[in-house]
Structures are given as C-alpha cells and as structure tokens.
Amino acid sequence: MNAFEKISLPGVKKIIVVASGKGGVGKSTISSNLAVALARQGFKVALTDADIYGPSVPRMFGIEHLKPEVHTEDGKEVMTPVEKFGVKIMSIGFFIERNQGLIWRGPMAANAITQLFENTRWGDIDYMIVDFPPGTGDIQLTTVQKLDLHGVILVTTPQEIAMNDARKAASMFTNHELNVPLLGIVENMSWFTPLQHPGEKYFIFGQGGAALLASELKTTLLGQIPLVAEVGEAAEKGLPVYNLHDQSVSNAFEKVVEMLI
Numbered sequence: 034m035n036a037f038e039k040i041s042l043p044g045v046k047k048i049i050v051v052a053s054g055k056g057g058v059g060k061s062t063i064s065s066n067l068a069v070a071l072a073r074q075g076f077k078v079a080l081t082d083a084d085i086y087g088p089s090v091p092r093m094f095g096i097e098h099l100k101p102e103v104h105t106e107d108g109k110e111v112m113t114p115v116e117k118f119g120v121k122i123m124s125i126g127f128f129i130e131r132n133q134g135l136i137w138r139g140p141m142a143a144n145a146i147t148q149l150f151e152n153t154r155w156g157d158i159d160y161m162i163v164d165f166p167p168g169t170g171d172i173q174l175t176t177v178q179k180l181d182l183h184g185v186i187l188v189t190t191p192q193e194i195a196m197n198d199a200r201k202a203a204s205m206f207t208n209h210e211l212n213v214p215l216l217g218i219v220e221n222m223s224w225f226t227p228l229q230h231p232g233e234k235y236f237i238f239g240q241g242g243a244a245l246l247a248s249e250l251k252t253t254l255l256g257q258i259p260l261v262a263e264v265g266e267a268a269e270k271g272l273p274v275y276n277l278h279d280q281s282v283s284n285a286f287e288k289v290v291e292m293l294i
C-alpha cells in the first residue's frame with residue numbers, strides 16, 4: 034500500500050479525532066465519555082484507541098481482560114470490536130501486555146494503527162471517535178493522511194502551557210497540507226467544586242483561557258468539564274461518568290454532544 038493511500042472504512046460516516054498538544058490533559062477521558070454520550074443519544078458509535086504510548090481506553094471501559102474476536106473473511110483476517118455501553122471499541126492496548134511499555138518506531142506503530150482501522154469489521158457507524166496519542170508526531174500525521182476525517186477536537190486544560198501546546202497541535206491539523214477541520218475545543222478540569230460546597234467553583238488552573246483560544250483559532254468552545262475526583266475513580270473501575278453521583282460532569286458531556294451534532 035502506498036504510504037499516502039487513503040484507508041476506506043465502509044459504513045463509517047464521521048470520523049472525529051480527539052487530540053491534545055500535551056499528555057495527561059484528559060484526552061482519553063473525553064474520548065471515552067464522548068463516545069458513551071453519543072451512544073446514549075441513539076447514535077451508532079465506535080471508539081478507536083490509537084494512543085500507542087498509553088492506551089487507556091480498555092481500562093476505562095473495564096474490558097482490559099478481553100480481546101477482539103478474529104475470524105477469516107474472504108481469505109483475510111478481520112476483527113470484531115469489543116462492545117460496551119453501546120460503543121464498539123478497538124484499542125492498540127488489546128494487543129500489548131498490561132504494564133508493558135511500548136517502544137515502537139514510527140513506521141511500525143503507524144502500520145499497527147492502520148491495521149487496527151482497516152482489519153476491523155465496524156458495521157454501520159454514525160460517529161467514530163479516535164483517541165490520539167498526545168502531541169503532533171509521525172503517528173498522528175500518518176493517520177490523518179490516511180483517514181478521511183470529519184474533523185478534530187482539541188482537548189486542553191486551562192493552564193497556559195497546555196494551551197500553548199494545543200495551539201501548536203491546532204496549527205498542525207489545520208495547515209494547508211492536512212486541512213483537517215477544527216471542530217472545537219473541550220476544556221477539561223475547568224474548575225473544581227468541593228463535595229462540601231456544591232455551589233462553589235474554584236478555577237484552580239486559571240479561567241477563560243480556552244474560550245480565548247477558541248476565538249483566536251476561529252473555532253468553538255464545545256464544552257468545559259469540571260475537575261471531579263470521582264471521574265478518576267470511575268475510570269479506574271471501568272465506568273463512564275454517567276455512573277457518578279455528581280451529575281455536573283455527565284451534563285457537561287451532554288452539552289458537548291449538543292454542540293457537536
């Protein structure tokens with residue numbers, strides 16, 4: 034296959050990449066819960082975890098012990114995604130041992146990701162969410178060149194450094210060679226509300242930055258997700274934010290979906 038040849042995913046209507054300039058800003062949390070939020074709205078949803086450096090989607094869905102089924106179709110091996118909470122999931126994490134660091138060179142990793150997309154029997158999908166590795170390396174570049182993308186969502190926290198990196202990522206995706214539409218920005222960890230003081234918001238990482246960045250990049254601020262300790266705890270248990278007592282987070286995801294569709 035030619036390095037720049039597009040991959041065709043028959044049946045998949047819109048592919049949305051979730052990217053960030055910086056690691057640890059909550060990209061996998063946003064991808065996973067956005068996928069669940071879309072499925073709850075009745076859409077057919079797929080989630081591809083392409084984060085080779087830290088594939089956390091299987092853990093966030095409590096399916097790290099599972100492997101996609103493989104069967105042969107027309108002499109070719111194809112995989113069936115694992116389904117949970119109404120989302121069809123494929124992850125690079127299904128194919129590496131737990132806690133095993135992954136040292137893949139660029140072309141090898143890009144090849145593995147290409148296979149993940151191409152050799153999976155997705156069926157009819159309205160939205161495919163792709164959780165990208167952080168930053169703007171070769172893997173992101175190759176994947177963007179090979180897929181027909183609906184657009185990219187950038188995740189950032191309100192810190193200056195995260196937003197600077199988000200700005201750099203935006204310029205890679207939107208440059209005239211790649212030309213990926215920027216669908217908007219999701220600001221994560223926007224404020225903290227202590228359990229004992231539910232009416233209060235503490236903007237511990239700063240305030241208003243992502244809205245400014247969105248207007249600078251001529252895009253939309255799709256939503257702001259609060260920092261809630263239970264979010265991390267739910268992820269560890271393999272549960273989406275819909276299982277939390279605190280509904281501010283699931284409400285925030287509903288708003289992102291409203292803005293997106």
Ligand SMILES: Nc1ncnc2c1ncn2[C@@H]1O[C@H](COP(=O)(O)OP(=O)(O)OP(=O)(O)O)[C@@H](O)[C@H]1O
Nearest residue numbers: 056057058059060061062087259260261264265268
């Ligand atoms: N809104 C939030 N409130 C509380 N904890 C959060 C929130 N968002 C993310 N976290 C926690 O922060 C940590 C990092 O989140 P996550 O793994 O989603 O980030 P990431 O950007 O995908 O990281 P990586 O760079 O490793 O891919 C996780 O432990 C997650 O549970």
